[in-house]
Amino acid sequence: MTLDVPSPPSLAEPINVPLKTLTGPGPSNVSDRVLQAQSLPTLGHLHPEFTKIMDDVKAGVQYIFQTKNPMSLALSATGHAAMECVMTNMLEPGKTVLIANNGIWGVRSADMARRQGATVKEITTPTGTCFTLEQITAGVKEHKPDLLFVTHGESSTGVLQPLEGLGPMCHANNCLLAVDTVASLGGTPLYADQLEIDVIYTGSQKVLGVPPGTAPISFSPKATAAFQARKNPPCSFYLDLGWLGEYWNCWPGKGRVYHHTAPVNTLYGLREGLAIVAEEGLENCWRRHRLCADHLHTGLRDMGLELFVPDPKARLPTVNTIKVPQGVDWAAVSKHCMANHLVEISGGLGPTAGKVWRIGVMGNNANIKTISKVLDALKEALAAQGK
Numbered sequence: 001m002t003l004d005v006p007s008p009p010s011l012a013e014p015i016n017v018p019l020k021t022l023t024g025p026g027p028s029n030v031s032d033r034v035l036q037a038q039s040l041p042t043l044g045h046l047h048p049e050f051t052k053i054m055d056d057v058k059a060g061v062q063y064i065f066q067t068k069n070p071m072s073l074a075l076s077a078t079g080h081a082a083m084e085c086v087m088t089n090m091l092e093p094g095k096t097v098l099i100a101n102n103g104i105w106g107v108r109s110a111d112m113a114r115r116q117g118a119t120v121k122e123i124t125t126p127t128g129t130c131f132t133l134e135q136i137t138a139g140v141k142e143h144k145p146d147l148l149f150v151t152h153g154e155s156s157t158g159v160l161q162p163l164e165g166l167g168p169m170c171h172a173n174n175c176l177l178a179v180d181t182v183a184s185l186g187g188t189p190l191y192a193d194q195l196e197i198d199v200i201y202t203g204s205q206k207v208l209g210v211p212p213g214t215a216p217i218s219f220s221p222k223a224t225a226a227f228q229a230r231k232n233p234p235c236s237f238y239l240d241l242g243w244l245g246e247y248w249n250c251w252p253g254k255g256r257v258y259h260h261t262a263p264v265n266t267l268y269g270l271r272e273g274l275a276i277v278a279e280e281g282l283e284n285c286w287r288r289h290r291l292c293a294d295h296l297h298t299g300l301r302d303m304g305l306e307l308f309v310p311d312p313k314a315r316l317p318t319v320n321t322i323k324v325p326q327g328v329d330w331a332a333v334s335k336h337c338m339a340n341h342l343v344e345i346s347g348g349l350g351p352t353a354g355k356v357w358r359i360g361v362m363g364n365n366a367n368i369k370t371i372s373k374v375l376d377a378l379k380e381a382l383a384a385q386g387k
Contacts, residue, residue, distance in 0.1 A: 167196025
């Protein structure tokens with residue numbers, strides 16, 4: 001037999017990867033330290049040296065979430081998989097989930113929940129605003145869900161959702177609390193245990209400054225007990241918490257058992273990203289992101305631009321949404337910044353598509369020099385349109 005598919009000519013060419021300033025909603029630029037860690041020799045996925053790295057990652061995950069949950073690990077997948085992991089393990093037919101939907105992540109989480117056969121209820125709030133505790137409490141009392149799902153940092157709208165009071169309220173109503181922190185973690189204060197959050201997850205590619213592909217996630221003892229009380233095994237083998245917990249040595253007395261071949265070198269990078277945050281200190285990391293977001297907001301106001309989220313307290317510091325002025329071609333502005341400065345400024349997503357620009361202030365890019373560069377590129381791009 002002969003080959004029907006020839007060798008692709010494109011693979012004979014050198015790979016082309018320009019250095020861009022990734023100040024969209026993510027991924028963010030990766031440090032040399034993380035990239036160098038990922039280039040270290042590959043180990044076996046159950047070698048003791050690698051399982052030690054897994055234990056380091058687990059400790060780092062507990063630190064960034066501020067939780068003592070034994071069931072803390074990192075999925076070998078992106079943040080979308082973490083969202084699906086929540087729905088896969090916490091829901092099944094007969095269960096009800098209430099989605100606090102104020103952007104695209106509310107829409108997608110509801111979609112994932114329906115695929116589990118769960119009853120899905122939703123509460124909504126106008127685009128660009130967050131929910132009050134009273135609104136969410138009313139929804140929980142009306143729908144009596146088994147799980148409440150909230151997005152802490154809604155990157156499609158730039159909204160930061162307050163979490164204070166939600167955990168105790170949920171537990172008083174026999175409900176678990178799940179929180180998406182993909183766009184917010186590390187950029188704004190968060191204390192999972194003190195807030196009584198039951199399931200929390202994030203992605204590696206935002207504030208952590210690690211390439212996409214891993215997703216830290218943590219389950220409280222209440223959430224773990226709910227998983228163990230399931231009537232049926234989860235639909236997904238890959239995202240089954242029972243198996244994941246064994247591979248990450250999270251189940252007391254069970255020991256470590258092979259589940260899948262972890263992306264070894266990718267987890268090296270996550271380990272170093274977590275180490276960088278730990279060395280800086282979470283409180284310093286939060287403060288740095290706040291200062292850089294404030295610097296961005298000042299520069300935008302000086303250009304006469306308006307932030308999309310009206311309430312300053314509800315603005316997500318890591319993904320900032322800016323109203324596109326009347327008569328301005330938002331796509332042309334973004335293209336100008338990339339073509340002339342290799343600076344990424346993204347358009348809107350979901351409910352904000354065509355209405356805003358999104359500028360990320362995350363990880364390595366949360367520094368005054370980078371934010372000033374973005375502001376200069378944006379000012380030039382607006383001038384090119386006569387604005």
